[in-house]
Amino acid sequence: MSPLVTNAERLVEIGLAGEVAHPTHSGAYSVDSYGRPIILPGMAGVVRNVRVGDQVFPWAADHLEPGVSIGSDDPSAHRALQILACIGNEVRVLDGPAAGAVGRVTGKHAFVLADFPQAALEVLAPGDRLAVRAVGQGLRLEGFQDVAPRSCAPGLLEALGVTADGGRLRVEVAAEIPPYLMGAGLGMSSEWANCDVMFTRWEVIERLGFERIRLGDVVAMHDQDHRYGRGYRPGHIAFGVVAHGGHGGVPGHGMGVATFLSGPAGRFEIVRADSANLRDRLPLPA
Amino acid sequence: MTVRTNADQLLRTALVGEVTNPVLEGVSYAVDADGRPFVPVGAGGVQYRVRVGMTASGWAADQVEPGASIANPNPPANEALLVYACLGNRAVVRTGAAAGAGGVVVGKHEAFQAYKHVLVDFAADVLARLAPGDRIVVEAEGRGLQLPDLPRVACHSLSPRLWQRWAPEATPGGLRVRVTRVLPPEVVGMGSGRVSAATSIALQAGFAELDGLRIGDLVAIREWDATYVTGYHEEFLAIAAVVTGDSPLLGNGPAATILLSGPAAQIEPVLAEDANLATLLELP
Numbered sequence: 001m002s003p004l005v006t007n008a009e010r011l012v013e014i015g016l017a018g019e020v021a022h023p024t025h026s027g028a029y030s031v032d033s034y035g036r037p038i039i040l041p042g043m044a045g046v047v048r049n050v051r052v053g054d055q056v057f058p059w060a061a062d063h064l065e066p067g068v069s070i071g072s073d074d075p076s077a078h079r080a081l082q083i084l085a086c087i088g089n090e091v092r093v094l095d096g097p098a099a100g101a102v103g104r105v106t107g108k109h110a111f112v113l114a115d116f117p118q119a120a121l122e123v124l125a126p127g128d129r130l131a132v133r134a135v136g137q138g139l140r141l142e143g144f145q146d147v148a149p150r151s152c153a154p155g156l157l158e159a160l161g162v163t164a165d166g167g168r169l170r171v172e173v174a175a176e177i178p179p180y181l182m183g184a185g186l187g188m189s190s191e192w193a194n195c196d197v198m199f200t201r202w203e204v205i206e207r208l209g210f211e212r213i214r215l216g217d218v219v220a221m222h223d224q225d226h227r228y229g230r231g232y233r234p235g236h237i238a239f240g241v242v243a244h245g246g247h248g249g250v251p252g253h254g255m256g257v258a259t260f261l262s263g264p265a266g267r268f269e270i271v272r273a274d275s276a277n278l279r280d281r282l283p284l285p286a
Numbered sequence: 287m288t289v290r291t292n293a294d295q296l297l298r299t300a301l302v303g304e305v306t307n308p309v310l311e312g313v314s315y316a317v318d319a320d321g322r323p324f325v326p327v328g329a330g331g332v333q334y335r336v337r338v339g340m341t342a343s344g345w346a347a348d349q350v351e352p353g354a355s356i357a358n359p360n361p362p363a364n365e366a367l368l369v370y371a372c373l374g375n376r377a378v379v380r381t382g383a384a385a386g387a388g389g390v391v392v393g394k395h396e397a398f399q400a401y402k403h404v405l406v407d408f409a410a411d412v413l414a415r416l417a418p419g420d421r422i423v424v425e426a427e428g429r430g431l432q433l434p435d436l437p438r439v440a441c442h443s444l445s446p447r448l449w450q451r452w453a454p455e456a457t458p459g460g461l462r463v464r465v466t467r468v469l470p471p472e473v474v475g476m477g478s479g480r481v482s483a484a485t486s487i488a489l490q491a492g493f494a495e496l497d498g499l500r501i502g503d504l505v506a507i508r509e510w511d512a513t514y515v516t517g518y519h520e521e522f523l524a525i526a527a528v529v530t531g532d533s534p535l536l537g538n539g540p541a542a543t544i545l546l547s548g549p550a551a552q553i554e555p556v557l558a559e560d561a562n563l564a565t566l567l568e569l570p
Binding site: 030031033035179180181182183184186187188189196198200201204223225226227228229230231232233234250251252253 | 480
């Protein structure tokens with residue numbers, strides 16, 4: 001086994017401005033997978049009581065974004081934030097009572113998702129300004145030209161314990177996702193938001209044994225090619241982190257997985273490890 | 287035996303769309319599944335060459351829309367147009383060189399954060415006279431269609447006219463419908479999680495079952511629920527009509543508009559090569 005060789009020292013690091021996004025609502029009901037009208041929270045704002053490392057499904061929520069959701073009112077700037085922010089990037093609070101607090105990007109969804117120490121989460125509020133040190137797009141792995149890191153901060157793969165061995169990358173994952181569960185997010189670009197795993201009914205979660213999956217878990221998505229967009233492709237595999245949760249259950253949606261790596265399946269060795277989670281591996285402070 | 291419907295309770299409502307113009311965001315390339323840049327043409331405007339009944343694959347295009355692509359320029363009105371219009375509805379040209387000519391609604395197509403179109407087939411000589419901006423009146427009928435004896439089966443974008451031509455047969459406890467093929471659930475790419483009434487889902491490449499697919503084909507998707515919103519459900523089945531050509535993009539492919547969904551135990555798909563909108567609706 002050998003450590004990874006990357007072009008990390010050639011990447012540029014860009015400061016991006018964002019702010020804690022305020023939740024929005026259309027006023028209309030959604031419909032869950034049992035045909036029931038639902039109004040559930042989850043997206044945007046600051047979620048103070050659910051963080052990366054906690055379980056995905058116990059919450060009365062839909063598209064639950066843990067911690068802080070970062071966006072921009074300017075659509076072009078928001079797009080840049082979405083595309084350029086990478087999992088593992090540092091985020092700093094610029095104003096408000098949490099000014100100076102430092103967090104990390106832990107995923108993407110409608111917003112860039114970041115975890116902060118609990119003391120900062122307790123006082124952060126929508127409108128607080130943040131700066132993301134965006135670095136990672138353009139990352140390449142020497143000897144693995146056919147493998148694409150996406151939204152992957154330099155150092156993330158090392159933190160997750162990824163190593164190279166005989167032309168293959170050894171990746172520890174907490175769970176493996178079959179292709180028929182991949183839902184909303186397919187067909188979008190690799191760097192944009194994430195892809196939902198259609199755990200919208202408790203019966204399916206139980207049948208496949210995903211009851212205890214956690215936000216921040218590293219998962220393998222089989223028969224998925226997420227190098228140039230996201231879609232079904234036998235013989236390919238994609239790796240991501242569980243970015244959003246809840247079991248509010250609008251059909252076709254579900255638990256969101258943000259991609260950080262994809263390539264031909266033969267280039268990877270998958271090792272199951274319950275501890276493969278951003279909370280302990282980055283690590284994220286309490 | 288025929289299946290009872292509530293067709294005599296349905297409203298017939300006039301809505302308006304304009305023939306669209308293709309839109310592009312700046313001069314930017316899309317990137318295909320193998321990482322090659324391409325220019326995404328094919329959606330919007332008048333398509334003279336590609337018609338319902340032709341192959342869905344191989345066009346030098348991204349989800350080419352057959353015939354005339356229409357939308358209402360006012361977004362909430364366009365949402366209504368998308369919800370009300372049903373496949374098989376009559377459409378009439380209101381303005382321009384083709385005023386007075388009749389056509390047929392043959393699809394609904396959504397592209398993520400880009401556009402939502404209703405697709406209308408016209409005879410070739412009418413298409414030749416149509417231009418972006420021409421107003422088209424859609425005589426919308428079909429929203430609200432129900433099967434009183436099968437309350438768990440949901441109908442979407444399915445006009446009474448198409449229902450009649452498709453002619454689903456009653457079975458003990460369900461119905462039997464003609465389709466050209468039955469597809470596995472992982473075929474659904476872009477479009478999971480969309481509201482079934484108003485839009486399309488994409489059929490991803492990579493499945494032998496898609497070989498020979500034609501625009502207009504009716505297809506069944508196993509383990510797929512589109513009662514309200516489209517998503518995986520191991521006990522359900524959905525039927526959709528293919529309405530565009532395929533796509534070079536990962537996770538995309540021919541767009542399909544939902545027609546029917548319900549418990550798999552109640553919907554029996556039978557293979558029939560002629561289960562295509564061109565044949566069923568006797569398109570010119």
